[in-house]
């Protein structure tokens with residue numbers, strides 16, 4: 001873990017449970033957690049909440065936290081996801097105590113299943129999924145026993161062994177826990193604990209197995225085998241807890257981790273389900289899992305988020321049992337706070353408009369000193385070339401300005417940031433009437449001092465045209481144009497993809513950046529003055545192309561627009 005985390009220790013109901021357990025002398029004073037992703041997609045900001053919670057607890061209680069891949073469904077899993085998950089956890093600033101795969105336990109899980117059969121607590125069932133569903137009952141009606149429920153132990157042992165050796169087709173048989181078909185909790189109505197998957201090629205175990213344990217059965221036993229003390233998961237597993245406990249109680253395991261549920265993170269203007277994120281990637285509605293608009297850790301990293309800002313976010317939103325949707329502004333505020341501290345200031349003209357300074361000699365180059373950070377002299381200065389041809393942003397000039405416009409107008413004056421006051425003397429247009437150039441003059445007596453006898457309100461940024469680094473800059477907006485795409489989708493009976501924001505990516509291809517930005521590296525973070533926080537796009541960089549991404553604007557522009 002990075003030692004730079006200075007945030008105060010969070011408190012929440014889970015930490016209170018742990019405090020109480022420690023005070024009561026439970027678990028010999030040990031605290032052991034785990035983060036158990038299924039490698040069927042990239043991690044997203046919701047996972048970050050779980051990571052910060054689990055690893056954060058281990059850290060603060062001198063405990064341990066394992067990274068465990070919950071890899072019981074080979075059809076949907078892939079080694080690419082395994083690798084990305086490891087990278088993302090480490091990037092967030094955490095190191096696991098042990099790295100495990102649920103598949104490491106396949107032998108043991110098989111033996112436990114045999115034990116359950118011997119205890120008369122599991123049976124092989126030949127019903128197909130349709131028939132099983134019919135007998136399962138509903139929330140209001142009890143289920144009915146399977147005709148295979150009373151097979152003898154010997155018969156079950158024989159059939160389970162034959163399931164394992166590949167004698168039976170997929171779906172023809174399952175192993176079920178024998179609990180209670182009339183339980184009000186449907187999860188306890190003889191849940192399936194093993195299924196046949198003959199063609200699966202597992203990323204860790206290859207073709208060694210043709211039966212695979214189910215999640216609920218695997219999870220509690222994996223926790224137990226690792227000596228986890230507090231098994232923290234999201235609220236949808238609350239109804240599964242009786243099954244978690246039943247498996248461990250029935251097998252009389254030496255330790256019994258405590259499952260504790262908390263509410264999932266939901267974030268406005270995005271989706272968080274792996275199924276939907278996978279679909280966005282597969283249908284190429286985004287540029288892969290690391291698209292800077294995606295709520296994935298990889299996407300946010302590429303966008304320019306820092307690990308510190310994401311940890312700060314997870315601690316700010318807290319951990320509770322009530323579901324809510326977090327506003328995007330909370331996340332943006334975290335990254336702004338962090339980047340305001342660390343980002344180097346630069347000038348970059350995103351929509352260049354040429355300015356010719358008529359009173360500046362053509363061959364003059366003056367190097368002006370400018371601070372890299374206004375509050376941090378220790379970050380040093382850089383030299384910015386000032387010449388007779390500059391670029392300013394088109395938006396900083398208006399021929400017919402609205403009231404209160406503080407920037408450049410015909411005949412008006414403006415201060416060039418880090419340089420002089422300049423007056424617009426003449427506006428040059430093309431045949432269509434578009435402004436193509438401004439002819440201006442600068443006041444050489446105004447470097448770092450106010451002009452004599454007049455007030456100049458506006459300050460704009462600029463770049464020497466001759467020295468400008470011409471690159472693409474990508475501006476991003478929210479991926480969806482409604483706060484809750486899932487809700488909108490059900491309400492309007494449309495696909496959630498109908499609510500994708502068509503303006504979420506705005507590429508600006510001819511930006512003019514100050515020359516110091518030619519040396520930018522992938523890890524640098526910049527504030528382009530007046531425009532926002534930016535970083536180099538790591539994916540494009542790997543392809544040999546320099547593109548800057550806007551991480552976030554300087555202010556909450558959505559709040560301003562009243563959206």
Ligand code: ATP
Pocket residue numbers: 035036037038039040045046047049050232233234263264265266272273274275
């Ligand atoms: P799937 O959608 O495939 O079920 P999942 O989103 O639940 O996947 P897992 O890989 O099973 O993802 O999740 C790993 C861990 O992260 C789990 O403990 C899960 O509870 C937690 N987690 C997943 N999504 C969120 C979320 N939005 N907020 C908080 N924790 C989450």
Ligand code: MG
Pocket residue numbers: 038
């Ligand atoms: Mg899950």
